[in-house]
Amino acid sequence: MLTVCALTVAGVANAQTPPTPANPPDPFAAIRHVNLGGNGAVWAEFAGQLRERVESWKSFNFGAMLPAPATVAASDVFVLTRALVSVDLHAGSHLRLFAQGKSSLSTTRELTGGRRPSDVDEMDVHQLYAEVVTSPRGTEGGAFSLRGGRLEMAYGRERFVSALDWANTKRSFDGVTARYGNRSGSVTAFWARPVVVRLYQADRRDSTTSLFGVYGTLQAARIAMGAEVYWIGQQRDSGAVGWNGTVGRELRHTAGLRLWGPTRGPSALDLEGEAAIQFGEVGNNAIGASMFAGGIGYSFRRARGAPRVYINLDYASGDAAPGGEVGTFSQLNPQPHPFLGLADIAGRQNIVDVSGGGAMRLWRTLVAAADYHLLRRASQHDAFYALSGVVSRPASFGTAKSVASELDLSFRWPVDQHRLLLAGWSHVFPGAFITQGGSPSGADLPIDFVYFMAQYTL
Numbered sequence: 001m002l003t004v005c006a007l008t009v010a011g012v013a014n015a016q017t018p019p020t021p022a023n024p025p026d027p028f029a030a031i032r033h034v035n036l037g038g039n040g041a042v043w044a045e046f047a048g049q050l051r052e053r054v055e056s057w058k059s060f061n062f063g064a065m066l067p068a069p070a071t072v073a074a075s076d077v078f079v080l081t082r083a084l085v086s087v088d089l090h091a092g093s094h095l096r097l098f099a100q101g102k103s104s105l106s107t108t109r110e111l112t113g114g115r116r117p118s119d120v121d122e123m124d125v126h127q128l129y130a131e132v133v134t135s136p137r138g139t140e141g142g143a144f145s146l147r148g149g150r151l152e153m154a155y156g157r158e159r160f161v162s163a164l165d166w167a168n169t170k171r172s173f174d175g176v177t178a179r180y181g182n183r184s185g186s187v188t189a190f191w192a193r194p195v196v197v198r199l200y201q202a203d204r205r206d207s208t209t210s211l212f213g214v215y216g217t218l219q220a221a222r223i224a225m226g227a228e229v230y231w232i233g234q235q236r237d238s239g240a241v242g243w244n245g246t247v248g249r250e251l252r253h254t255a256g257l258r259l260w261g262p263t264r265g266p267s268a269l270d271l272e273g274e275a276a277i278q279f280g281e282v283g284n285n286a287i288g289a290s291m292f293a294g295g296i297g298y299s300f301r302r303a304r305g306a307p308r309v310y311i312n313l314d315y316a317s318g319d320a321a322p323g324g325e326v327g328t329f330s331q332l333n334p335q336p337h338p339f340l341g342l343a344d345i346a347g348r349q350n351i352v353d354v355s356g357g358g359a360m361r362l363w364r365t366l367v368a369a370a371d372y373h374l375l376r377r378a379s380q381h382d383a384f385y386a387l388s389g390v391v392s393r394p395a396s397f398g399t400a401k402s403v404a405s406e407l408d409l410s411f412r413w414p415v416d417q418h419r420l421l422l423a424g425w426s427h428v429f430p431g432a433f434i435t436q437g438g439s440p441s442g443a444d445l446p447i448d449f450v451y452f453m454a455q456y457t458l
Helices: 430-441
Strands: 042-058 076-091 093-105 121-133 142-149 171-180 186-197 209-218 226-243 246-261 268-281 285-299 308-316 352-361 366-376 391-393 400-415 417-428 447-457
Touching: 093 417, 285 352, 391 430, 400 430
Parallel strands: none
Antiparallel strands: 042 076, 042 447, 076 093, 093 121, 121 142, 142 171, 171 186, 186 209, 209 226, 226 246, 246 268, 268 285, 285 308, 308 352, 352 366, 366 400, 400 417, 417 447
């Protein structure tokens, strides 16, 4: 039996909210606002997080193992630890300096890949940026902010740009953002380079890759729907970017629209849809790719536990033929974990996922959920891509489109404003594409993934 006992980070309580049994006094209120100047114009906020997660894998990657004498296993149990400490310094209402350090550690991981950059970043700077704001936060008028340095970026549902919180090391960027926001929405322009995690050395930016774009959000009080429109560009200059036999420097643009709602009112029905197209070029070859993600849910608000049922569809195009023009959708810098199954076997590239499930509150704030996914390749002439976006199985692995089906059971318990507990079990059934090429090597076994996670936030 696996057990875990841990601390981790949570949200900050509103200091002006009267204490109640569900909202007890904040024991860390003293570090929320530390006065550093006689007139109170200079002050600092301190925060921290400690998170522990135990992962147990059986038949990882369908049991695929490296050839001997590689010392890897298809099954293992290991522990991931992450600590974050931050200082938020304010000088008046217009100037801010934010610094956050991290330490991400892992016990010995004997699965393929060993300790990965997503698992370990021994000690490093996660964020360090300065911010200038044109007007104090909390005013009714709009505010403009300019932020530069090492920072997190996360937009919309984080399908394309995310801080990747599920990973033990998180994700950051070196760059600059300019944002204008008011009560009806916001627009953000950004330019940045991804930060490459180096397990036991100082992280550094990827000088061959740049990410830039504009992201707008509208959620007006008079409209019951929310909308986001965006353009994201990514340029990779390494000269060795490869997509199904097409290799070269890449300039890829992603233009998309997301709608969701209702954003207010007592409606039991909820909807979300997001669509994007990609264009540009890899070497001298054009890019033409697309994606769609949509879902509909219904909540039985008057029933005990307020159960909700839902069905979702995720589609990302694949390439029609090796070489030449590129039809494979690129997931860019995403948070894929919540969308394509909790076992994280698939990335948002050449994939179709039809999923459905339900969730309900079992006790107080404890919520249980069950999901079932059917994963297929969008094009049989393109590869099956892993969570990271790299090829998991090439197109030549088999002719079938069915990759896998997955059952996920998960439990989420926000104990209070500081403590969060998660647990889950995923079982992945290999599909025809995996069994076609996997049987000779034994790499067509069902996958079992069990995890326990606890976090405490100061």
